[in-house]
Amino acid sequence: MQNAVILINTQQGQVKPVAERLAEVDGISEVYSTCGRYDLVAIARTRDFESLAELVTGKLNAVEGVSDTETLNAMQVHSRHDLESMFSLGW
Template sequence: MITAIVLVHTDADRIPETAQEIADLDGVAEVYSCAGDVDLIAIVKVKEHEQLADVIAGKLSKVEGVQHTDTHIAFRSYSSADTEAAFAVGD
């Protein structure tokens, strides 16, 4: 599974609507509204690199209210929650 963290700058008056529209897209696992330099952070999870372009450039960036995005591709996860979930199969 390929994970991309997408920093999303949006129109300030459409943050909730834009976040929900992004969350509803296939390939988007989670969307967070946050304080700081960006308005939203979207976690995109796909099986193949080619799908990143379909989800991010093809759909996410075209959602009404999205001004621009900055995408970071994850190489490895160090989350203890992910490790625990992997060993909890069958519990």
């Protein structure tokens, strides 16, 4: 499984509509509106790196209202929770 945190800026006045559109994209498990440098944070969970690349470059950047993204690819998880079972995609 490939996990990533995607930091997103939107066009002015587009935070809520973009968040709602992103939440419908396969591979995006959560979308948070935030305060600060970025408007939204999306959590991506995909089968492999190629699927993540397609999600970010093909699907996410095509969402109307997205102006800029920065993807942080997760390398290791540091948690007491069994995140793999909590967010399993069933593959």
